[in-house]
Amino acid sequence: MRDFSQDHSCLSINTATVRQSRGTPLPLTKIIEACAERGIGAISPWRDQVAASGLSVISQSIKDHGLKLSGYCRGGMFPAADAQGLAAATADNRAAVDEACELNAPCLVLVVGGLPGALAGHAAHKDIARARDQVVDGIATLLTYAKSCGMPLAIEPLHPMYAADRACVNTMEQALDICDALDPEQSGALGVAVDVYHVWWDPKLQAQIQRAGKNRLLAFHVCDWLTPTTDLLNDRGMMGDGVIDIPQIRSWVEAQGYSGFSEVEIFSTQNWWLRDHAEVLDTCIARHRSHV
Numbered sequence: 001m002r003d004f005s006q007d008h009s010c011l012s013i014n015t016a017t018v019r020q021s022r023g024t025p026l027p028l029t030k031i032i033e034a035c036a037e038r039g040i041g042a043i044s045p046w047r048d049q050v051a052a053s054g055l056s057v058i059s060q061s062i063k064d065h066g067l068k069l070s071g072y073c074r075g076g077m078f079p080a081a082d083a084q085g086l087a088a089a090t091a092d093n094r095a096a097v098d099e100a101c102e103l104n105a106p107c108l109v110l111v112v113g114g115l116p117g118a119l120a121g122h123a124a125h126k127d128i129a130r131a132r133d134q135v136v137d138g139i140a141t142l143l144t145y146a147k148s149c150g151m152p153l154a155i156e157p158l159h160p161m162y163a164a165d166r167a168c169v170n171t172m173e174q175a176l177d178i179c180d181a182l183d184p185e186q187s188g189a190l191g192v193a194v195d196v197y198h199v200w201w202d203p204k205l206q207a208q209i210q211r212a213g214k215n216r217l218l219a220f221h222v223c224d225w226l227t228p229t230t231d232l233l234n235d236r237g238m239m240g241d242g243v244i245d246i247p248q249i250r251s252w253v254e255a256q257g258y259s260g261f262s263e264v265e266i267f268s269t270q271n272w273w274l275r276d277h278a279e280v281l282d283t284c285i286a287r288h289r290s291h292v
């Protein structure tokens with residue numbers, strides 16, 4: 001396993017982690033500057049943050065600062081209640097692939113979606129099997145396009161608490177079953193993003209990481225699970241503040257040959273987003289050395 005204790009060259013910052021500084025939105029251009037100043041090698045930006053500054057502006061800024069991407073957040077949200085919704089999802093996902101290419105991302109991360117309408121509080125139906133079928137169909141369609149662009153797709157299984165509204169793919173096993181069905185040759189065009197927050201509890205985790213192997217391990221996300229946790233979405237902990245044995249999971253991922261970035265992704269409305277982004281980034285660097 002790589003030694004992260006002395007340097008942070010493998011650290012990437014998911015830009016949601018510093019989406020706000022002292023509770024105020026922080027532009028992506030400022031996030032890029034702050035990461036580059038600290039010798040952070042990579043970021044994983046969100047589409048809305050890129051759009052707010054402009055794709056060409058961000059693309060140039062990333063190049064100017066010598067940063068890489070560890071992923072692009074995000075595509076997905078495939079299920080829909082009608083044909084129009086499905087077509088809109090297809091078009092939006094193609095645009096996400098195009099943006100990922102422009103930004104030279106190593107993969108587009110997919111948060112696949114759940115019951116249509118549930119995120120807005122009004123699920124159109126209760127048929128999660130149908131939603132899961134639409135996810136497979138949606139990924140299959142997008143994969144053809146993404147392959148033609150050379151952009152790998154990384155399915156991110158989300159913790160089961162998000163099955164209704166954000167992702168009905170909830171385990172590594174489920175995600176890898178989709179990979180097996182759609183990319184049986186393990187070409188590298190389709191894989192998984194392993195986010196410790198979502199999968200740490202899974203008794204099959206080690207076995208499924210082994211099953212994934214190097215070709216399907218496309219991204220590795222870290223933060224911590226706090227006890228008690230006060231919000232299902234926005235109470236992620238800093239590495240070391242919770243109960244996830246992050247080094248153990250990283251050792252399993254790296255035993256398969258994963259050599260990519262380790263991406264810190266923290267959504268935290270009541271703690272880290274209230275602090276100054278400089279403090280947050282400096283803490284990420286320190287904790288990445290001590291607890292990842």
Ligand code: ZN
Nearest residue numbers: 156195221265
């Ligand atoms: Zn993640």
